[in-house]
Amino acid sequence: xxxxxxxxxxxxxxxxxxxxxxxxxxxxxxxxxxxxxxxxxxxxxxxxxxxxxxxxxxxxxxxxxxxxxxxxxxxxxxxxxxxxxxxxxxxxxxxxxxxxxxxxxxxxxxxxxxxxxxxxxxxxxxxxxxxxxxxxxxxxxxxxxxxxxxxxxxxxxxxxxxxxxxxxxxxxxxxxxxxxxxxxxxxxxxxxxxxxxxxxxxxxxxxxxxxxxxxxxxxxxxxxxxxxxxxxxxxxxxxxxxxxxxxxxxxxxxxxxxxxxxxxxxxxxxxxxxxxxxxxxxxxxxxxxxxxxxxxxxxxxxxxxxxxxxxxxxxxxxxxxxxxxxxxxxxxxxxxxxxxxxxxxxxxxxxxxxxxxxxxxxxxxxxxxxxxxxxxxxxxxxxxxxxxxxxxxxxxxxxxxxxxxxxx
Amino acid sequence: xxxxxxxxxxxxxxxxxxxxxxxxxxxxxxxxxxxxxxxxxxxxxxxxxxxxxxxxxxxxxxxxxxxxxxxxxxxxxxxxxxxxxxxxxxxxxxxxxxxxxxxxxxxxxxxxxxxxxxxxxxxxxxxxxxxxxxxxxxxxxxxxxxxxxxxxxxxxxxxxxxxxxxxxxxxxxxxxxxxxxxxxxxxxxxxxxxxxxxxxxxxxxxxxxxxxxxxxxxxxxxxxxxxxxxxxxxxxxxxxxxxxxxx
Numbered sequence: 001x002x003x004x005x006x007x008x009x010x011x012x013x014x015x016x017x018x019x020x021x022x023x024x025x026x027x028x029x030x031x032x033x034x035x036x037x038x039x040x041x042x043x044x045x046x047x048x049x050x051x052x053x054x055x056x057x058x059x060x061x062x063x064x065x066x067x068x069x070x071x072x073x074x075x076x077x078x079x080x081x082x083x084x085x086x087x088x089x090x091x092x093x094x095x096x097x098x099x100x101x102x103x104x105x106x107x108x109x110x111x112x113x114x115x116x117x118x119x120x121x122x123x124x125x126x127x128x129x130x131x132x133x134x135x136x137x138x139x140x141x142x143x144x145x146x147x148x149x150x151x152x153x154x155x156x157x158x159x160x161x162x163x164x165x166x167x168x169x170x171x172x173x174x175x176x177x178x179x180x181x182x183x184x185x186x187x188x189x190x191x192x193x194x195x196x197x198x199x200x201x202x203x204x205x206x207x208x209x210x211x212x213x214x215x216x217x218x219x220x221x222x223x224x225x226x227x228x229x230x231x232x233x234x235x236x237x238x239x240x241x242x243x244x245x246x247x248x249x250x251x252x253x254x255x256x257x258x259x260x261x262x263x264x265x266x267x268x269x270x271x272x273x274x275x276x277x278x279x280x281x282x283x284x285x286x287x288x289x290x291x292x293x294x295x296x297x298x299x300x301x302x303x304x305x306x307x308x309x310x311x312x313x314x315x316x317x318x319x320x321x322x323x324x325x326x327x328x329x330x331x332x333x334x335x336x337x338x339x340x341x342x343x344x345x346x347x348x349x350x351x352x353x354x355x356x357x358x359x360x361x362x363x364x365x366x367x368x369x370x371x372x373x374x375x376x377x378x379x380x381x382x383x384x385x386x387x388x389x390x391x392x393x394x395x396x397x398x399x400x401x402x403x404x405x406x407x408x
Numbered sequence: 409x410x411x412x413x414x415x416x417x418x419x420x421x422x423x424x425x426x427x428x429x430x431x432x433x434x435x436x437x438x439x440x441x442x443x444x445x446x447x448x449x450x451x452x453x454x455x456x457x458x459x460x461x462x463x464x465x466x467x468x469x470x471x472x473x474x475x476x477x478x479x480x481x482x483x484x485x486x487x488x489x490x491x492x493x494x495x496x497x498x499x500x501x502x503x504x505x506x507x508x509x510x511x512x513x514x515x516x517x518x519x520x521x522x523x524x525x526x527x528x529x530x531x532x533x534x535x536x537x538x539x540x541x542x543x544x545x546x547x548x549x550x551x552x553x554x555x556x557x558x559x560x561x562x563x564x565x566x567x568x569x570x571x572x573x574x575x576x577x578x579x580x581x582x583x584x585x586x587x588x589x590x591x592x593x594x595x596x597x598x599x600x601x602x603x604x605x606x607x608x609x610x611x612x613x614x615x616x617x618x619x620x621x622x623x624x625x626x627x628x629x630x631x632x633x634x635x636x637x638x639x640x641x642x643x644x645x646x647x648x649x650x651x652x653x654x655x
Contacts, residue, residue: 045520047512048549050528051473051489052451052652053590053619053628054556054578062449065624065654066479069447092517118481 036083036125037110039074039096041118071096078113093120137214137221139180141343145220146330147355151388153221157214159392162224162361167210167265168258169357170251172244174207174231175199175339180219184211186228187261191253192236199339200237202244205346206269207231208337209354210361219343220335223358226365230263235270248275255281259288264364266290267357268312269350271297271304279309286311291360295353296326313360315353322383327376329355329386359388366392451475455650458493458503460530460541461574461596462613462634465503467534468646470494477508484511485524495533504530504541518553526560541566545574555579561599571599588619590630611636617648626652 046054049062067085075082075098085096098113100106106124113122136142136154147153166186176185178199184207190197211229214221234254235246251270255278258266266285271294282292296316297304303323307314316323317331331352338344356376363374377390451474457464458471465471471494477487486509493503510524525546532539543565549558558576565572573596580590592615617630633645 042514045512045514045522045551047477047479047485048508048510048522048524048547048558049451049475049477049487049489050506050508050526051453051475051491053592053615053617054551054580062451062654064621066447066449069449092514 034125035100035102035104035106037080037098037100037106037113037122038125039098039113039122040120041070041094041096042092042120067094067096070094071098074098074113074119077116078109080109097125138217139212139214139219139221140217141220141335142214144335146332146334147223147388148221150330151223151355151359151386153223153388156223156362156388156392157221157225160224160362160365161214161226162211162358162365163226165224165227165265165361165364166230166261166263167224167227167267167357167361168230168232168254168261168263169203169207169210169267170232170234170254170258171203171206171267171269172200172235172237173197173233174203174229175337175341176231177341178204178208178337178339179341180212180216180337180343181207181229182213182216184213184222184225184227184229185231188231188233189254189257190233191250191257192233193250195236197233200235200244201241201338201346202235202237202269202350203231203233204339205334205336205344206267206350206354208343209334209351210267210358212337219337223355224361224365227265227358227361230258230261232257244270246270246272248277252277252281255285259285259290264290265357265360266292267354268292268294268306269348269353271295271300271307273300274305274308278306282306282309282312291357291364293353293357293360295349296323297349298323313356315349315356316384317347317349317352318383318385326384327356327378327386328352328382328384329359331355356386359386359391362392447479449477449479449655451652451654453650453652455648457632457646457648458491459613459632459648460532461594462611462632463532464534465530465532465541466493467496469496469533471503483513484509486510491530493531493533501531501533503533504528506530510547520551522549522551522558523547543572549576554581565598569600573597573599583618586621588621589617590619590628591616609636615648624654626654628652 052062067087071082071085074096078098080098080100083097083099085094087094100109110122110124113119142148145153173190174185174188175181176188207229208220208222210222211224211227212220212222214225232254234250235244237244255266285292291313292306293313293315294307296307296314298320302308303314303326306312307326314326315329316326318328319332322328329352331349332347333345334347334351335343336346336351374394377387377394379385379387454470454472456470457468458466471491473489473491475487475489477485479485489506491503491505493501495501506526506528508524508526510522512520512522514520525544527544528542530541532541543562545560545562547558547560549556556578560574560576562572564570575595576592578592580588583589594613597610611634613634615630615632617628619626619628628650630648631645632648635644
């Protein structure tokens with residue numbers, strides 16, 4: 001036993017000596033990979049050692065040490081630094097990673113090394129990029145939004161987000177302090193008389209669908225997260241869970257305000273009887289190139305007013321049977337912002353209209369020429385279901401958003 | 409040339425002369441090879457027993473060895489292993505050396521063919537009387553990623569005109585990062601069996617063990633054994649522990 005210990009101490013003494021320092025594992029470090037060169041070698045296979053166990057074609061021990069030594073020699077010969085490597089038995093190659101000093105060209109280094117007869121070939125480390133912008137948003141409720149799939153919202157946002165576009169939300173009070181609407185409301189006005197303003201469900205929900213902040217790890221992503229909202233309270237909520245009601249005067253004031261404050265899109269997720277004052281104001285808005293979007297009321301003649309007004313974009317809930325003359329957009333079980341910093345599911349053509357308002361904001365950013373309210377592209381025989389991607393990429397062969405991006 | 413049991417050992421000078429001859433041939437081969445990644449490599453090992461084809465040469469006592477090899481870029485290689493043993497009667501002694509010269513060529517991504525010659529001069533300290541062993545082997549091996557099959561032919565195994573064939577099947581497989589399982593099965597067959605005390609019967613030997621790698625160093629533990637009769641006081645199998653340092 002004593003002699004065995006002597007032998008082991010002898011071996012350990014060698015192991016702890018400077019000449020036998022533990023070899024650094026050949027694994028890539030965290031250096032800038034763009035400044036690295038890959039050197040591919042065809043290493044001599046492991047040969048017979050009478051006193052050593054067979055370690056496999058690329059075994060540890062002598063083979064590993066040999067690879068490390070080769071990497072160090074190459075690095076020294078070319079003034080580079082060994083940065084890792086690994087064997088690839090399936091290819092019969094050893095790959096050595098050499099780091100190129102900052103300021104030096106990895107391409108030139110690779111070309112020089114490739115001419116070395118000892119080397120199979122060398123190539124600079126290359127970077128590869130994903131071919132589309134965010135295919136999704138990091139908003140946790142994003143994938144619950146029907147538009148995420150139907151409209152490929154994330155891909156649309158690779159083209160436009162509504163930046164620079166003002167959308168007037170004429171509705172009940174919007175919770176401008178909602179975390180998912182932070183920074184999205186440019187102007188907030190209250191035109192309701194005698195009813196103090198506080199955040200209300202309908203307006204907050206519509207606003208969120210149009211312009212909720214995207215990729216803030218919160219809630220949803222708006223259809224036009226780059227747009228700015230004019231939150232114009234012209235309606236009020238009758239009670240905590242009651243319906244939203246508006247009157248002619250508050251609506252007129254709000255529409256007037258929207259026109260005079262350069263709103264490019266006006267969202268009216270409401271319906272009522274035809275009104276001459278409001279009709280005149282809407283004609284003025286349309287004449288000035290404002291896109292007016294309104295929700296359809298199926299129970300009212302021709303979908304109710306203002307949806308029935310000529311020039312107004314009428315929108316119905318796509319989950320219901322098609323409504324003549326109206327577009328169909330997602331309107332059922334839509335996650336959106338709600339007062340109290342919350343999110344909840346909502347249903348109704350109001351929210352379908354909000355989707356279309358957001359879509360027009362995207363079109364406006366893209367600088368669509370021609371009518372202020374160009375015809376949207378719909379899916380064939382779909383009862384007006386909007387093909388958002390084709391609408392955004394109008395004027396070109398219909399294809400998916402990805403190829404439209406390439407064409408641009 | 410084999411010295412009879414009990415005869416004076418060949419001088420150290422004689423051994424070095426043989427080694428120099430091996431290296432001279434190796435260097436001659438090197439002259440024809442390109443100076444690419446030729447390199448010197450080596451290992452230092454220690455273990456609790458030194459066995460030759462399943463038979464202990466140290467009587468289950470410790471041994472240490474130094475393996476040096478020179479690898480030429482074209483596949484040729486040459487090397488020598490020097491073994492020292494902790495003998496029962498005389499303490500640490502040089503047990504012997506094995507010189508080798510070979511050529512390995514890759515035939516596939518993980519397949520290779522290896523041929524060569526070894527010259528072994530060892531002393532068996534396990535018996536009651538020291539016994540000198542000297543033989544030459546011609547070997548040919550085919551290896552894959554995890555298995556190697558080698559056939560070794562000796563025209564003078566242990567005794568003049570004693571031809572022997574040794575078949576060696578060895579394997580190695582990773583169990584986990586830095587952990588390896590290895591095994592060996594060998595079969596020794598006397599093709600031409602000499603008469604007298606130098607004669608031996610066919611036998612097989614085996615080893616199975618695990619190896620843990622610590623960068624350049626390995627620790628291993630194996631169970632090794634053999635068939636056939638053994639010397640008095642010895643067993644056919646037992647645990648062998650070892651350590652290797654590669655450089």
